[in-house]
Amino acid sequence: MPLPSDLPVVDHHCHLSPDGEGVAAARRFRAAGGTHLFLATQNYDPSPPTTLAAYERQFTTTTALAEAVERDAGVHAYPVLAPYPVDLLHQIDALGTGPAVELHTAALDLAGRWIEEGRAVALGEVGRPHFPVAEDRVEAVDGVFRHALEVARDVGCPAVLHTEDLDAAGFQRIAALAVETQFPLSRLVKHYHRTDVPPEALQGIVPSHLARREIVSRVLGTPGPWFLETDFLDDPKRPGAVLDIATVPRRAAAVALLGVEAANRLRIPFESSIEKVYGVRPRVVPDGGR
Numbered sequence: 208m209p210l211p212s213d214l215p216v217v218d219h220h221c222h223l224s225p226d227g228e229g230v231a232a233a234r235r236f237r238a239a240g241g242t243h244l245f246l247a248t249q250n251y252d253p254s255p256p257t258t259l260a261a262y263e264r265q266f267t268t269t270t271a272l273a274e275a276v277e278r279d280a281g282v283h284a285y286p287v288l289a290p291y292p293v294d295l296l297h298q299i300d301a302l303g304t305g306p307a308v309e310l311h312t313a314a315l316d317l318a319g320r321w322i323e324e325g326r327a328v329a330l331g332e333v334g335r336p337h338f339p340v341a342e343d344r345v346e347a348v349d350g351v352f353r354h355a356l357e358v359a360r361d362v363g364c365p366a367v368l369h370t371e372d373l374d375a376a377g378f379q380r381i382a383a384l385a386v387e388t389q390f391p392l393s394r395l396v397k398h399y400h401r402t403d404v405p406p407e408a409l410q411g412i413v414p415s416h417l418a419r420r421e422i423v424s425r426v427l428g429t430p431g432p433w434f435l436e437t438d439f440l441d442d443p444k445r446p447g448a449v450l451d452i453a454t455v456p457r458r459a460a461a462v463a464l465l466g467v468e469a470a471n472r473l474r475i476p477f478e479s480s481i482e483k484v485y486g487v488r489p490r491v492v493p494d495g496g497r
């Protein structure tokens with residue numbers, strides 16, 4: 208049984224690089240049945256930015272890639288912009304804590320302005336390093352995390368979280384931080400979610416599940432909103448570090464084989480959740496190809 212012809216097939220979090228496979232990866236995504244992807248920015252240079260101008264170049268690269276993907280691969284790409292949370296640690300090493308926090312904060316503000324101008328759909332990845340940080344850096348890390356939520360709140364856009372793997376207690380801590388900054392939990396997305404926590408433990412935070420076979424079968428019957436993602440890195444030096452970009456369409460095709468009811472469950476990650484969290488509705492143009 209093929210996928211319903213009007214069903215978009217969406218990778219909710221991936222990266223592409225001008226030095227990697229780039230648009231060709233998006234073509235493979237499309238050939239596998241993909242129609243839309245959320246393109247998160249990343250560092251394209253060997254070391255993280257230490258100036259605001261470098262972040263501006265980075266965001267320009269991401270949005271240009273999104274346009275190229277649309278034009279040359281026929282895949283709609285939603286850009287997601289923010290300074291990567293781990294950058295802060297490098298910036299503290301390079302600049303000292305004060306200037307590093309200042310730069311990171313300014314880069315979050317810049318991303319916020321680009322989202323306001325419609326050049327991206329969400330602030331991400333924001334949060335904190337996925338590994339423990341030295342005691343004397345915790346305050347700086349928490350400060351920029353809080354600032355990120357404030358920017359997304361003021362812009363009125365979703366925030367895509369990069370954090371350590373979260374269990375029920377972890378979701379509770381993040382939810383408390385969001386409540387403290389008056390950021391709506393319904394627009395808070397945990398990217399790269401792979402732990403098995405019951406839906407009620409999410410505190411209203413939206414999970415973007417890593418599209419591994421066993422995770423997809425575990426979450427397919429759960430209530431929305433939720434997403435599927437690969438976190439494809441497009442880094443030729445790290446092949447297989449994350450899932451391949453063709454994974455979400457392949458999983459969708461496998462789900463469709465289970466029958467109409469299962470295929471329709473995919474409307475949660477590919478349609479209704481995107482509409483709920485991002486306020487946009489991905490559409491498949493008739494004969495848009497799959």
Ligand SMILES: [Zn+2]
Nearest residue numbers: 220247332438
């Ligand atoms: Zn990512």
